[in-house]
Amino acid sequence: MKASELIAQNNQKRDLLTEENEKYYSNLLLYIRTKLSLSEQQSEEVLMEMLDHLLEGQKDGKTARDIFGDDPKSYADEIISHLPEEEKKNSLKFVSQVAVNLLGWFLVIRSIALLVIGQMQEVDSRVFIIPSFIILVLIALMVSAGVKVIFSLIHQSLFNEKSSDKKLMVKAGLFGAGGFLIIMAASYFMKDFGPSFEFPWIASLGVGAVLVLISWIMKGRKK
Amino acid sequence: MSIRSQLLKGILDGCVLAVIEKEPVYGYELSRKLQDIGLADVSEGTIYPVLLRLQKNRLIIGEMMPSESGPNRKYYSLTPAGKEALIVISEEWNQLSLPINALLSKGVDSNESK
Numbered sequence: 001m002k003a004s005e006l007i008a009q010n011n012q013k014r015d016l017l018t019e020e021n022e023k024y025y026s027n028l029l030l031y032i033r034t035k036l037s038l039s040e041q042q043s044e045e046v047l048m049e050m051l052d053h054l055l056e057g058q059k060d061g062k063t064a065r066d067i068f069g070d071d072p073k074s075y076a077d078e079i080i081s082h083l084p085e086e087e088k089k090n091s092l093k094f095v096s097q098v099a100v101n102l103l104g105w106f107l108v109i110r111s112i113a114l115l116v117i118g119q120m121q122e123v124d125s126r127v128f129i130i131p132s133f134i135i136l137v138l139i140a141l142m143v144s145a146g147v148k149v150i151f152s153l154i155h156q157s158l159f160n161e162k163s164s165d166k167k168l169m170v171k172a173g174l175f176g177a178g179g180f181l182i183i184m185a186a187s188y189f190m191k192d193f194g195p196s197f198e199f200p201w202i203a204s205l206g207v208g209a210v211l212v213l214i215s216w217i218m219k220g221r222k223k
Numbered sequence: 224m225s226i227r228s229q230l231l232k233g234i235l236d237g238c239v240l241a242v243i244e245k246e247p248v249y250g251y252e253l254s255r256k257l258q259d260i261g262l263a264d265v266s267e268g269t270i271y272p273v274l275l276r277l278q279k280n281r282l283i284i285g286e287m288m289p290s291e292s293g294p295n296r297k298y299y300s301l302t303p304a305g306k307e308a309l310i311v312i313s314e315e316w317n318q319l320s321l322p323i324n325a326l327l328s329k330g331v332d333s334n335e336s337k
Contacts, residue, residue: 001287001295042275045285045287045297046271046274046275048297049249049250049271049274049296049297050250050268050271052249052250052251052294052296053250053251053254053267053268056251057251057267062267066267067266067267067268068266068267068268069266069268075268075272078272079271079272079275081272082272082275082276082279083275084279
């Protein structure tokens with residue numbers, strides 16, 4: 001069974017848990033899933049086993065605490081320490097799928113912007129290869145750093161009683177705003193230079209749509 | 224941690240391998256069998272880190288299969304390396320248990336017929 005199918009099944013089965021068990025289990029689940037370096041397939045398999053076990057135990061009146069112990073954090077840490085790392089091949093597939101998807105949406109949005117602004121004034125639909133490349137790399141770096149930071153924020157806060165959701169949101173929000181600001185500033189201050197080519201809105205839309213489609217196909221084929 | 228669970232920790236891998244050797248089992252079944260044998264001190268969740276470690280060391284292999292009651296379960300069976308490891312653990316245990324029994328079980332002798 002593929003990881004995506006296990007996730008879908010997990011979502012359905014979690015509804016059968018009692019409120020208390022659901023809370024305990026969901027924390028374990030988030031804690032393990034937000035550890036991005038782990039093999040997704042292996043993580044989802046053990047999470048499903050634990051959920052099945054909990055559901056069976058629940059029938060006999062046992063709680064998650066009875067089954068997995070009073071210290072969910074060290075339990076989850078132990079599970080994590082025995083889970084294999086994600087294979088490089090799978091991580092690469094995932095990253096390239098996200099990159100193609102982002103680039104696709106970027107081009108679609110650009111085409112819409114060109115079209116809308118073009119109604120009001122003359123627009124320059126040239127693309128300067130070097131500055132555009134720098135901006136795209138910057139966006140990719142920001143997105144990947146953002147995902148890592150937000151996941152590790154959640155990971156750290158899960159069993160930490162002192163941390164509140166509010167603080168977490170503020171931290172994540174600040175990071176997002178900061179990243180956005182850097183990209184805006186870079187594209188504002190960077191001068192157009194070097195070789196360029198004409199890339200009108202309709203071409204941008206076409207290429208963007210194709211890239212988004214490709215990324216969806218890549219996602220469907222994953223593993 | 225109680226003394227008993229500390230002692231168990233070292234030999235739990237062997238117990239799990241021995242249960243799996245008899246027939247392929249899934250997680251919940253394994254914990255039931257360990258309890259039925261009399262290892263009630265093994266808290267149920269402890270088997271999952273053990274199963275992961277044994278898989279990582281390629282002593283057991285887990286496969287998703289439909290179970291008798293319907294849903295898919297991950298059934299574990301021993302690999303050839305697992306069978307060898309079980310033989311080694313059993314031998315080691317036998318070598319240890321004889322002298323340790325002789326040394327430590329004096330107090331029990333008077334209570335039990337064996």
